[in-house]
Amino acid sequence: MDAPAPAGRLTPAPSAAPAATVAFRHLTALWVQITGTLCNLQCVHCINASGPREPWLAPLDADTARRYIAEAAALGVKEVYFTGGEPFLHAEILPLLAFSLERAPTTVLTNGTLIDDAMAGALAALAAGARYSLEIRVSLDDPDAARNDAIRGPGAHRRALAAIRRLDAHGLLPILTATDVGTAADDRYGRLRDLLLASGVRKPRVKMLPVFPVGRMAGRGGGVVTPEMMESVEPSRLQCSESRAVATGGVYVCPILSGFPEARMDGATLADTLVPNRLDHPACLVCWQTGSSCRNA
Amino acid sequence: MSTLTEPRALRRVAVFGGVYSNAHALAATLEDVRRRDVDAAFCLGDLGGFGPHPDRVFPVLKAAGVRVIQGNYDQAIALGHADCGCGYTDPRDNHYAQISYAYTLARTSSEHRRWMGALPAHRRLRLGEAEALLCHGSPRAIAEFLWESTTPDGLAARLCDDARAQVILCTHSGIKWHRRLPDGRHLVNVGVIGRPENDGTPRVWYTLLTAEPGLELDVEFVPVHYDHETLAKEMEAEALPPEFAETVRTGWWTTCLEVLPGRERARGRF
Numbered sequence: 001m002d003a004p005a006p007a008g009r010l011t012p013a014p015s016a017a018p019a020a021t022v023a024f025r026h027l028t029a030l031w032v033q034i035t036g037t038l039c040n041l042q043c044v045h046c047i048n049a050s051g052p053r054e055p056w057l058a059p060l061d062a063d064t065a066r067r068y069i070a071e072a073a074a075l076g077v078k079e080v081y082f083t084g085g086e087p088f089l090h091a092e093i094l095p096l097l098a099f100s101l102e103r104a105p106t107t108v109l110t111n112g113t114l115i116d117d118a119m120a121g122a123l124a125a126l127a128a129g130a131r132y133s134l135e136i137r138v139s140l141d142d143p144d145a146a147r148n149d150a151i152r153g154p155g156a157h158r159r160a161l162a163a164i165r166r167l168d169a170h171g172l173l174p175i176l177t178a179t180d181v182g183t184a185a186d187d188r189y190g191r192l193r194d195l196l197l198a199s200g201v202r203k204p205r206v207k208m209l210p211v212f213p214v215g216r217m218a219g220r221g222g223g224v225v226t227p228e229m230m231e232s233v234e235p236s237r238l239q240c241s242e243s244r245a246v247a248t249g250g251v252y253v254c255p256i257l258s259g260f261p262e263a264r265m266d267g268a269t270l271a272d273t274l275v276p277n278r279l280d281h282p283a284c285l286v287c288w289q290t291g292s293s294c295r296n297a
Numbered sequence: 298m299s300t301l302t303e304p305r306a307l308r309r310v311a312v313f314g315g316v317y318s319n320a321h322a323l324a325a326t327l328e329d330v331r332r333r334d335v336d337a338a339f340c341l342g343d344l345g346g347f348g349p350h351p352d353r354v355f356p357v358l359k360a361a362g363v364r365v366i367q368g369n370y371d372q373a374i375a376l377g378h379a380d381c382g383c384g385y386t387d388p389r390d391n392h393y394a395q396i397s398y399a400y401t402l403a404r405t406s407s408e409h410r411r412w413m414g415a416l417p418a419h420r421r422l423r424l425g426e427a428e429a430l431l432c433h434g435s436p437r438a439i440a441e442f443l444w445e446s447t448t449p450d451g452l453a454a455r456l457c458d459d460a461r462a463q464v465i466l467c468t469h470s471g472i473k474w475h476r477r478l479p480d481g482r483h484l485v486n487v488g489v490i491g492r493p494e495n496d497g498t499p500r501v502w503y504t505l506l507t508a509e510p511g512l513e514l515d516v517e518f519v520p521v522h523y524d525h526e527t528l529a530k531e532m533e534a535e536a537l538p539p540e541f542a543e544t545v546r547t548g549w550w551t552t553c554l555e556v557l558p559g560r561e562r563a564r565g566r567f
Contacts, residue, residue: 026437026455076455079447105447105558133446133558173559189388203562205555208386236438297384297442297556 019280020230025241027274028079029295030072030104031255033247034096035059035085041111043152045141045179047256047283049215050085057259058248059085062092066099068246071270073103079295081107083255088114094122101130107296109177111156112138112163120163124170135296137177137207138164142188143195151181161199168201175205175296207297210290212256212283222282229288230279239293240277240284244270253277255294256287301364303422307336310424311519312431313503314341314368314468315489318348318401320357322490322501325523327361333505333519339420341468342368342433344413345401346381347492348528349535355409367416368433368469369440373398374405375414382440385555393538393552400537421462425508427483429464436460436467443467443486445474446560453484464514466504471495471550472561473502475516485516493548495557495565499525500548 036057039050048057069080080100087093087108100106115123115136127134138160142148145157152160167174176196182188189206196204213222235241244251245258250265251273257263263281265273279288286292311330316323330338340363345351358365367375369382381398385391418439420431435441436456453476456465464483472495473488487504488494494502500520507515529542540551549566550557557565 073449073451076452078449078452103451104449127559132449133444133560135559171563173562175559187388189386193387193389203554203565203567205559205562206387296558297386 017224017226019224019278019284020227021276021278022230022235022238022241023276024274025236027072027075027077027244027270028242029081029239030069030077030079030270031081031083031243031245031258031294032065032069033057033060033084033245033258034065034082034087034090034093036248036259037085038089039084039086039111040089040113041086041153041156043216045151045181045211045217047212047215047217048259055085059090060246060248062096065096065246068251068270069100069103075271075274077104079107080104081109081255081294083109083258086111086114088119094126097126097134101126101132101134105132105135107135107137109137109139110163111152112140112160113156115163115166117166120166120170120172123167124172127172134172135175136167136172137175137296138167139177139179140164140192141178141181143191161195164196164201165199173203173205175207177207177209180208180210209294210286210292212286214256214260214281214283218282221285223285224282225279225284225288233288237291238279238287239295240279240287243295244273246270256283257281299417300419300421301417303337303420306423306425308425308509309333309335309505309507310422311335311338311503311505312341312466312487313339313490314433314487315343315471315491316340316345316354316358317343317489317491318345318351318354319491319528320350320353321525321528322521322523323354323357326490326501326503326521327357327363329519329521330503335505338363339431340365341431341466341487342366342416343370343468343489343491344368345374345405346370346397347541349531349537351401351405352409355412364420365416366420366431366433367413367418367439370401371413371416372439374402375410377402383553383556384440385553387555390553390555393540396538397541400535424464424506424514425510427463427508427514428461429466430460430462431466434467434469436465440469442470442556443484444470444472444558444561445476445486447558448476448484450476450478453478454480454482456484457482464506466506470556473504473518475518483514483516488518490521492544495550495561496548497566498548499546
């Protein structure tokens, strides 16, 4: 396993080509990196090099999280996402989810390892009493346990699948979220769907994400998006035109680059950061190529 | 984006979305509307897709004087896009969506494609004292889904502010709902008449809005029963996917489920 990356250890843009600028449209998604880079797993492709040792990015103070969620709601945000690290390592995760759900639909991205039956029951109760939808996204990359655990660590497949079954049994419909580490031809989507069906999940939900050249994958591809490249792309396809991420240190341009100093936006409030940004990070090319969004749908 | 404004205030209107080539449900809806003493009927777009014989709905809409805006499906068919623009990522959903789209594109006359291409994106009207904006997905994006469980009050208020409207009427998602905001403004997803709303019955829904002086805006969802068995048989005769006919007969959605939020998905069979 690679050691967690210290802050600022990112691959610079590979060329001096001028980067395109994307206008900000409206705030659709607020991402809350609640546990910083603290995680009980240490996946080889992790976008922010999270892990169990001393995190390079500290967990977010709960009051700061609440302040930004309240501001986002007032600005008309559509969805709030909790991420990390592993969000269920945060001592206040349940009250924070309750606070968020009073204001907006809320999603948690988790590896599932800490969702025991009591936690699944607590989440189901929270969802049942909430005005808006609560979604739980459980990460699992490969339907084959050995191949999955080579990426995510020993036992990760079994524990993630157990969490999915527990959540499903409690009436929540978890979304299996996979990083697409394979090839386009391997029908990973279909095989993950089949895994869920074979596991007794009657309403299988799968979300695919591409690999980004950042965190433990820094230096592996990517590049600047130039103004010429943007001529063929609808700018609204890029999630930086409608998302911001809050983490220790401030507000960041998007969930992929959350916590990295070079992606931090200037401003004292969330509203201050809803301004155009430059597509000058190697990871920007992946969004441009795939049109992928980290949102649920 | 083009917007048409109604010249005079209206008291009662019927509004529906998502015809989806379902000429039988369209006829039954308009027959019901005729008994309701409305000033006008509006359709919020998505005339084709899913059902058979797409050209059949246009003369019915025109003869009844329905005032139509453009949906993402209409825009895509008019411009000959590669797909419907719903943005599915599940290969299975894309498979079914593509069958439906290719079928509709190939069977929609050039005259009807031109007509859809000229439809306005929005309409504005006065419902009594209230300013209403009619759109397809949302006022800000033709293909944005506004589901009840994922549309916070703060977003609804923001959309009303930006549209300078006290009432927003939309469709696109396929399931009706109504939110009265604490400040008295309204967001109404009027539902669709072309496909049942994943509730286990074959009926479809349209919306009646009534603005009486001095009274709160009245929003009534009206169920419509139609000859769904004939529609299902026509779909089978046209070799459209059997999963589509199953939805028409049972009322449960069988495809394109990935866009549903958890709460709405939990209510369905699949």
